[in-house]
Amino acid sequence: MKKKDSSLPEGFSSEPEKVTPVAVASETTVPSIEKDAELKIDSVVPIVPEIPPSEKKDKFLFILGSIVGVLVIISTIVLGVIFFRRPAEQQMAVTPTPTATPTVSNTPTPVPLRKSEITFDVLNSTDTKGLAAKYGKTLESMGYTVNKLGNSPDTVKGIPVYLSKEIESKKEIVMSDLIKSFPEATYAGVLTGSSSQARLIIGTTK
């Protein structure tokens, strides 16, 4: 019997422990492998790692953020184009186009018809009293100015209209306007001897 080593702590011994080998190989059945066996693979199931819900949420937020980002960029570009284009257009509208040496045109510039500036004499050549006043009111309601109402010394047919030289150039406009209210009105010639610019005579039936 060996003497106990006193330098070792309690519970430890200087003698080697007996290790009982565990019988593994002798008891375990190893499957036999046939050398010439065909390799059989029934099916290969791809292993898709399941995405945890937190990652799914992150992915969704990423896609959403990307869409919003793209939209913001597009709208910024569009607004930028509009913003920078508008002043250019305004400038174009305001800036007078440089013209060549001004030429004197013989064609008179058309002046818009101002009905209130056209003064009328309205004369009645019929036996019906009050027609001049009636026609005068109608002319005023159309926007013309009535200067004089009275009776015509001559009996006429239809509604002859005379226009002074000042407004003779606008006779087509004036006549087409008068015909709306007085279908029988016809242009009869240049008005002379009156301070008014037009004369309308109410005649008898044709």
Added chain:
Amino acid sequence: MTKILIVEDDPLMSRMYEKIFKFEGFDVELAADGEEGLDKIRSIKPTLVLLDIMMPKMNGLQVLEKVKQDPETKAIPVIMLTNLAGSQDAEAALTKGAVKYIIKSEFEPKQIVNMVKEILAGYTRNDVPSAV
């Protein structure tokens, strides 16, 4: 035959309306002022009256008032005609019982005939007084 009474003091206008209504197959009567118009409405009892507003002796609104007060004539449809656009006469005429208010300058005579036809079509045989 449908009888139309045109009450208009302007001979040119009344002559024009007379022509076109006759052309369209209406029987036409004319009156040159308000008094004559009222007499003819009472005597001939037209199917419809075209009544001008500005007229001597009695204006169109006065005639309309009397027509609508009379039980014998109140059922006769009356269309007011005028050349004065934008006046308050339109509202007054409609209040007094006119079926329509026409500003002559805004319509062709043919359009006015069509309006008359439409108005007459809206009345039943019993509503429209038969012409005497």
